[in-house]
Amino acid sequence: MNRRVLNRSLLAVGLFVATFGASARDVLIRNATVHTAGAQGTLHHADVLVGGGKVRAVGTGLTAPAGAEVIDAQGRPLTPTLFGGITEIGLEEVSGERATVDQALALGKGGEMSVRPEFDVTLAFNPESVVIPVSRVEGIGWTLLGANATQGGSLIGGQGAVVRLDGGPDPVGPKVLFVKLGSEASGLTGNSRAGQWMILDQLIDEVRGRIAPGSHAALLTPAGRAALARYLDGGGRVVVQVHRAADIRQLLRWAGRHKVRVAVAGGAEAWKLAPQLAAAKVPVFVDPLANLPSDFDSIGASLENAARLRAAGVAVGFTQAGDASHHARKMRQLAGNAVAAGLPWEDGLAGLTRIPAEAFGVADELGRIAPGQRADLVLWSGDPLEVNSVALQVWMDGQSIPMRSRQTELRDRYLRAVPSAEQGGLPRAYPSAAGIR
Template identity: 40%
Template sequence: MKRTLSAIALSLACTLPAMAQTYAVTNGRVVTNTSAGIIDDGTVVVRDGDIVAVGANVQIPAGATVIDADGGWITPGIFAPVTQLGLVEVALESSTNDSGADDSPYSVALDVADSFNPAGMHIPTTRVEGITRAALVPSTGHNIFGGRGALINTSGETDSVFDTGSFVFADLSQSGASTAGGSRAAAWTFLEAAFGDTRFYPGRYAAHPEGDALHRYDAAALVDVVRGRMPLMVEVDRAADIRRALRFQAENQPVQLIIHGGAEAWMVADELAAANVPVLIDPISNLPGSFDRIGSTLENAARLHEAGVTVAYTTQTADGYWNARLLPQHAGNAVANGVPWDVAFRSITLTPAEIYGVGARYGALAAGYAGDVVVWNGDPLEVMSAPTHVLIDGEETDMETRQTRLRDRYMDITDDTPYAYRR
């Protein structure tokens, strides 16, 4: 028996290295997002899902699959920090919309990962534009809380969700005020009451499942936020509301805040930097679409970066469930309005990963990072550039979508019918 087990072990030892998938992405301008900067004519080697080497003179392992960037750009995968990918197929068709639950008695306890569909039709169209990671942000229901967010990759595989309970989302903007009873005072009072319920959980619920604001089950889900182990993402745009959020954080230590929206964040940039609160903004949000956004400006991103605020970019103005693919274009607009190129690119790769606590694994090209690698035929922040290859966790992904199949099917059709009969 021992001899048989030894033989099996030896067989496995000989087999495993051969099973490891190795890619060498060569002949490209490598954007590392590390102290190594940008490497001209560089190579990235990925083995068995992880990056193992990055540099200008990297030896290509024997048997590796070589992807020639042909002088293009080699970058980390794009990380979209606010999306509803896989939650919504058609927004106005309720049976295909799992972004929120208006009629549920629960709120904080709702886990968006339970609604995620990795086979959603918008995921391939996002992936082929270079987005490899994304955060799922729920919509609110009957109160200011939407539930718990999650992190996904865009491979479309069944194990696409790689982190759950990543944050709790709450709306403290004008829409949240409306949900809470008609004013911002009502929204903040509800949040304070929810924290009060949670601080005394489970004792407060010994005799009854309802607290001042939250059901017992929701209070249990908020415990990690109150104790600083999970961030609270709050949607606010007005400078006054952002200041109120900063005061809430100071009064409720060790809570960690993430500001989503931030149209007027530039007005309180120094305060955000001092409090070390990150902001998720759309750099092309420049119109006063509501009274919350009177101070919107295309210089929002540049002013926040200059003040030292941690900033990641979103596609809030273009919708998050099917247009997250436009994120590089939005970052390019930030560059056009004063943000240095490397800062803008970091804001859609490594910075969002760091905000969600996974920056040691995603968002950079360095040994030990996940093999999320994108090859572009030009500058990824230029609107006419496009990915030619996308690797997720060291596996090359399919660059075909429903749109590309339709294009290929109809682009070369010749209509020989008389002109009057053509459609």
């Protein structure tokens, strides 16, 4: 990286840290279209008062305390910061460079499955990752760090948690366990989906003490048994990546037997079981762009998946296939596509705010604009679910963040008006009359 760009990026990080280290100033945002993502719904020409890093009041005609900063939103949309999906932000810097990727544990030998539910990806989280500001300036304020299952050679990937993209090093929510089922995982269980349920039931037997530790049938370490036990009998949330309706049906039965609080990620055919998912109160995080059958697990994929699930009473959030870490900013575009396919607009916003906050145990802090919530807010130029809208300002804990990232620094460098070559204003590698500099 060019030294000048590096120094400028470090300066931006330094300003960010300095801003967040300063005492929080009261802020009154006036005349906004406030999408609370909560019980109040959308409020027009409303005010939001922020103090001490929290939302203090939401209403009309609020009075600014002495010394408060007053911002006229001019009717523009104000939302909570958005959920970036299930990602490896802070765990993956460059996907093609193995030394910068930390979301999977690969300990198995010779095709043997190594089941380590105690593996916790949050211990590798890097709050100074350059990927974080790239998402943050687009209105993404938090994400769920995911543990990749089959990449590590196991049905169970390990644990992750919600992190805020505020430069803090620690998770803000409880741990979440990640499991992958279906055709992508069948190679780990004798090339049979039936083997997946056999292995999962065996793991339950170990935790319950029906298989002795250290026996030939045991798969878990003592730490693994303790970790897995925390997700049984109504404990922590288990996120299961699964698509086929038949597999989702078996998941609901398995979760019911063992009182496991599951959430479905992907769920290309989840709409086929919408009433059962609603009755079991299982949230589903769908990819709204999944339409054509990419494999035999998703023959029933539909752009109307989110709308059909929500119509049946299912809590619907969003996830995305592919490089989710580097494309978290596209989550609101996905929500917009779900709205275009029939999902009500308010439910589209809820899928980026309140729904994931409730599913992953951070609803007391994130996902809504309401008194007592963290003042993590975004002021938008227009409808946040439209691709031509941008985040004008992001606040975290009530403090405005510099709207800069490595990408904006590079943009400004290469798109700014360049002085003449005689003035020495051309950056390196720019063409000049004398050739490449």
